[in-house]
Structures are given as C-alpha cells and as structure tokens.
Amino acid sequence: xxxxxxxxxxxxxxxxxxxxxxxxxxxxxxxxxxxxxxxxxxxxxxxxxxxxxxxxxxxxxxxxxxxxxxxxxxxxxxxxxxxxxxxxxxxxxxxxxxxxxxxxxxxxxxxxxxxxxxxxxxxxxxxxxxxxxxxxxxxxxxxxxxxxxxxxxxxxxxxxxxxxxxxxxxxxxxxxxxxxxxxxxxxxxxxxxxxxxxxxxxxxxxxxxxxxxxxxxxxxxxxxxxxxxxxxxxxxxxxxxxxxxxxxxxxxxxxxxxxxxxxxxxxx
Amino acid sequence: xxxxxxxxxxxxxxxxxxxxxxxxxxxxxxxxxxxxxxxxxxxxxxxxxxxxxxxxxxxxxxxxxxxxxxxxxxxxxxxxxxxxxxxxxxxxxxxxxxxxxxxxxxxxxxxxxxxxxxxxxxxxxxxxxxxxxxxxxxxxxxxxxxxxxxxxxxxxxxxxxxxxxxxxxxxxxxxxxxxxxxxxxxxxxxxxxxxxxxxxxxxxxxxxxxxxxxxxxxxxxxxxxxxxxxxxxxxxxxxxxxxxxxxxxxxxxxxxxxx
Numbered sequence: 001x002x003x004x005x006x007x008x009x010x011x012x013x014x015x016x017x018x019x020x021x022x023x024x025x026x027x028x029x030x031x032x033x034x035x036x037x038x039x040x041x042x043x044x045x046x047x048x049x050x051x052x053x054x055x056x057x058x059x060x061x062x063x064x065x066x067x068x069x070x071x072x073x074x075x076x077x078x079x080x081x082x083x084x085x086x087x088x089x090x091x092x093x094x095x096x097x098x099x100x101x102x103x104x105x106x107x108x109x110x111x112x113x114x115x116x117x118x119x120x121x122x123x124x125x126x127x128x129x130x131x132x133x134x135x136x137x138x139x140x141x142x143x144x145x146x147x148x149x150x151x152x153x154x155x156x157x158x159x160x161x162x163x164x165x166x167x168x169x170x171x172x173x174x175x176x177x178x179x180x181x182x183x184x185x186x187x188x189x190x191x192x193x194x195x196x197x198x199x200x201x202x203x204x205x206x207x208x209x210x211x212x213x214x215x216x217x218x219x220x221x222x223x224x225x226x227x228x229x230x231x232x233x234x235x236x237x238x239x240x241x242x243x244x245x246x247x248x249x250x251x252x253x254x255x256x257x258x259x260x261x262x263x264x265x266x267x268x
Numbered sequence: 269x270x271x272x273x274x275x276x277x278x279x280x281x282x283x284x285x286x287x288x289x290x291x292x293x294x295x296x297x298x299x300x301x302x303x304x305x306x307x308x309x310x311x312x313x314x315x316x317x318x319x320x321x322x323x324x325x326x327x328x329x330x331x332x333x334x335x336x337x338x339x340x341x342x343x344x345x346x347x348x349x350x351x352x353x354x355x356x357x358x359x360x361x362x363x364x365x366x367x368x369x370x371x372x373x374x375x376x377x378x379x380x381x382x383x384x385x386x387x388x389x390x391x392x393x394x395x396x397x398x399x400x401x402x403x404x405x406x407x408x409x410x411x412x413x414x415x416x417x418x419x420x421x422x423x424x425x426x427x428x429x430x431x432x433x434x435x436x437x438x439x440x441x442x443x444x445x446x447x448x449x450x451x452x453x454x455x456x457x458x459x460x461x462x463x464x465x466x467x468x469x470x471x472x473x474x475x476x477x478x479x480x481x482x483x484x485x486x487x488x489x490x491x492x493x494x495x496x497x498x499x500x501x502x503x504x505x506x507x508x509x510x511x512x513x514x515x516x517x518x519x520x521x522x523x524x525x526x527x
Contacts, residue, residue, distance in 0.1 A: 054395065057399055059395050059398055059399065079403065083398075083401045083402070083403065084401075086398070086399055086400070086401045087401050089399070091396070091399040093392045093395065093396055093399075094392070095391060095392060097391060097392040097393050097395065097396035098393075098396075099393055099396070099397075100391075100393070110400050110402075111400045111401060114400070114401065114402055158400075
C-alpha cells in the first residue's frame with residue numbers, strides 16, 4: 001500500500017465522554033486509527049468498549065467530544081448522512097445480531113439487496129463472502145440452525161461483503177470455545193493481511209489479542225503462521241480502557257514492556 | 269418497589285412523550301420520501317388485516333347478537349321493539365364496531381409489534397440494521413403504521429356489517445321481528461354524520477395501535493423480561509388511548525354534525 005495512504009487517519013476520536021443515568025461510561029477518550037492499522041481494544045468487562053464502538057459507528061451520540069470517520073465529523077451528521085457514512089463501515093456485533101427471520105444468504109446480502117444490486121451479482125458475492133469465512137454449505141440455513149461460531153462467521157461475512165474501509169469487531173470471540181475462537185481470530189487475521197483494511201477489535205481474551213499480533217496470513221501456504229523470529233505485526237496496536245478511561249495506547253512491544261502496575265496485573 | 273422523585277418521574281414521562289412524538293413524525297415522513305418498502309407494507313397488511321379477520325368477525329357478530337337481545341326487553345316497555353334495528357346499527361357503526369375492532373386488533377397486533385421489535389432490539393438486530401445503512405423506522409415502523417391504518421378501516425366496516433347481521437338474525441329468529449322492517453330501520457337510522465364518525469375512528473385507532481406497539485418495541489430495555497414488559501405496556505396504553513380518542517372524536521363529530 002502507498003506510504004502516504006497508510007498515514008491517513010481513518011478514525012480520530014477526541015475527548016469523547018458519555019454517561020448513562022449519571023454513571024460515566026466513557027471519560028475523555030482519545031485515540032487515532034490510521035489506514036491499514038488493526039487496533040485491539042482491551043479492558044475489563046463494563047469498561048465502555050462496546051459503547052465506544054457504537055459511538056464510532058454513530059449508533060449512540062456521545063455527550064461530548066469529536067469523532068471523525070474518513071475525515072468527516074460524525075457527531076454533527078444527520079441520520080441520512082450517518083446512513084451514507086455507514087456504507088463504508090462493516091460491523092460485527094457481540095451476539096452476531098443476525099436477522100433471525102432471514103436465511104444466511106439474505107442476511108449476508110442484506111446491504112446489497114438494499115442498494116438494489118442485481119440478484120445474480122448479489123448471490124455471487126454472497127458465495128464469495130461465505131467462502132472467505134469457510135461457510136459455503138450454510139447458505140440456505142436460518143440463524144437458529146447455526147452454532148455460535150457459525151453465526152459469528154456469517155456476521156463477519158455480512159460485514160465484509162461490501163469491502164468496507166473500516167471494520168468494527170465487537171467481541172467476535174465472546175462466548176465461544178477456544179478452538180472456535182481461534183478460527184474466528186484466524187479469519188480476522190486473514191482479512192487484515194489480505195485487504196489491509198483498518199479495523200478495531202474488542203476482545204476479552206488476551207490470547208486472541210496476542211495471537212493477532214504475533215501471527216500473519218501466509219498467502220503461499222494459505223494458512224496462519226507465526227511471524228518469524230518472535231516478531232510482531234507492526235500494524236497491530238493496542239488500546240486499553242479501564243473504567244471508561246484510556247490507560248494504554250501503543251504497540252504490542254510497548255504494552256508487554258509497560259511498567260504500569262495495573263496493566264501488568266491486567267495482562268497477567 | 270423503587271420510589272423516584274416527582275421531578276425524575278415527570279422528566280421520564282416527558283421524555284417518553286417526546287420520543288413517541290418523534291417516532292410518529294418520522295414514520296409519517298418516511299412514507300413521503302424514498303425508499304418506501306411496499307413489499308413490507310403488503311406483508312403487514314396480510315398479517316394485521318387478514319390475520320385479524322376471524323376475531324373481528326366473531327366479536328362483531330356476537331356483539332350485534334347480544335345488543336339485539338339485551339335491547340329488546342327495554343324497548344318492549346316503550347312499545348318500540350321495531351326500533352331494534354335502529355339501535356343495533358347506530359351502536360355498531362358509531363361506537364361498538366370501531367372501538368371493539370380497535371381493542372381486538374390492539375390486543376393481537378400492538379402486542380405482536382412490541383414483542384417482535386422488542387426482541388430485535390434486545391438482540392441488537394435494530395442496531396445491526398442501522399449499521400447496515402437501513403433506517404428501522406422506515407423499514408419496520410412505517411409499513412406497520414400504514415398497514416394498520418388501512419386494514420383497521422376495512423376491518424371496522426366488516427365488523428359493523430356482521431354486527432348488524434348478528435342483530436338481525438337474533439331479532440328475526442329469536443325475537444320474532446320482521447326481517448324487512450329490521451333492515452329498513454337499520455339502514456334509515458344511519459345518516460352521513462354517523463357514518464363519518466364511525467369511519468373516522470378506525471383511522472386514528474389504527475395509528476395509535478401501530479405507533480404505540482412499535483414505540484414500546486423499539487424502546488425495550490432489559491432482555492427477555494423487558495420484552496414481556498413492553499408487550500404488556502403496548503396493549504394497556506394503546507387500549508386506554510383508543511378509549512380516550514373515542515371520546516374525543518365522538519365529542520368533535522357530535523359538535524360538527526349535531527348527533
């Protein structure tokens with residue numbers, strides 16, 4: 001990817017705060033995500049991570065602060081402008097949020113159908129998207145017939161079908177067993193290394209976060225491999241939230257070498 | 269039970285009224301701009317209108333029957349048994365047809381809308397829809413509002429008709445009234461103002477049923493328990509609002525038409 005494009009900020013969050021019922025959930029949160037970067041959002045449960053993701057996608061308005069997505073301020077956008085902005089953003093929800101009255105094909109093609117894409121073209125793209133998440137056989141199934149891991153993969157396929165410029169993953173491995181979690185993280189990793197799309201991923205599982213930072217997708221062998229010599233992916237960074245505040249924003253090595261007692265305790 | 273301060277209570281209620289008004293406004297506005305989801309409107313018409321037909325026919329028919337049965341004993345005292353048709357038709361067209369149909373459809377559909385949208389809310393499907401660039405008000409609420417308003421009008425017409433038929437059957441076969449006389453008095457009793465009153469009500473009642481059901485659905489909080497609460501509230505609030513609106517429309521039309 002060209003160097004100048006990589007330096008463009010896709011997302012700029014500045015001094016964002018929000019409170020629900022006098023309970024401050026996010027307090028002066030600021031960070032920037034550049035094109036091609038993957039940011040892993042860590043933190044204890046109830047720390048405001050999911051709220052932050054919804055604020056970034058314009059689903060919840062913040063009480064104060066500024067959010068610029070693709071250079072545009074979203075806090076002052078109208079609903080119609082937000083819908084237009086969201087066409088460039090893919091979001092994977094915590095519990096998949098698949099439409100349970102629709103089959104997998106209709107779920108994945110939802111955005112294409114709304115945009116009036118030709119049904120044959122939509123079907124082809126659904127097949128490609130499902131192939132990416134290795135779930136081609138489930139195209140005619142309904143969400144109730146799928147396991148938790150399969151639902152999560154359909155949700156990823158739905159988020160990726162329009163090739164978005166920013167992907168938001170809200171705990172994509174939450175509630176899944178370790179083997180299924182690894183499958184999901186491998187898909188995220190494959191997406192990161194094949195398309196170099198900026199993404200923000202919430203996770204509670206530290207092993208998933210470090211797996212993402214220390215592995216890469218080998219297109220020659222079409223498999224996930226450890227980065228040689230114990231290296232880490234330079235485009236993967238970490239953001240740690242605690243009680244609504246940013247307590248860390250930096251690279252993998254900076255995180256592992258941090259001397260902050262709370263961080264050390266959290267990572268252990 | 270948790271007690272809240274009067275200020276908080278008032279703020280909470282005002283907030284609800286504001287949110288409900290915004291939902292009503294946005295659902296109406298979205299019918300006049302593209303995209304309009306016609307296929308969803310027809311699906312809802314089928315679900316709300318055709319689906320409610322059996323309960324509307326049964327309730328309308330037996331209400332007409334019981335109206336004729338109960339009124340005859342009182343009319344007999346004044347030697348006015350021949351007025352049974354007048355009483356049944358006026359009662360059905362002006363009041364019982366619209367109100368009973370409204371309450372029946374409210375019980376069946378306001379609850380259905382609140383539980384369906386409430387389930388979508390708590391499972392983040394509404395957020396997913398917005399994240400996929402689709403406005404849930406336009407896609408889910410507006411079709412339900414337009415379909416309920418349209419179908420409740422025709423359901424009320426059917427209810428009025430079967431109610432008068434039920435009253436006629438009771439009058440003729442159980443009370444020995446003359447069929448020709450019953451239908452003639454029924455028909456003659458109705459004038460323009462009565463029909464306007466009876467046909468105006470379902471339009472407002474349909475709007476109340478759909479908007480209240482959808483409002484409680486999209487405002488659901490707190491998981492499956494919240495869905496149950498939203499469903500109950502939707503039926504209670506829409507039923508009460510129908511009765512209140514019935515009084516207001518009756519007063520207004522009596523003021524305009526003099527009866």
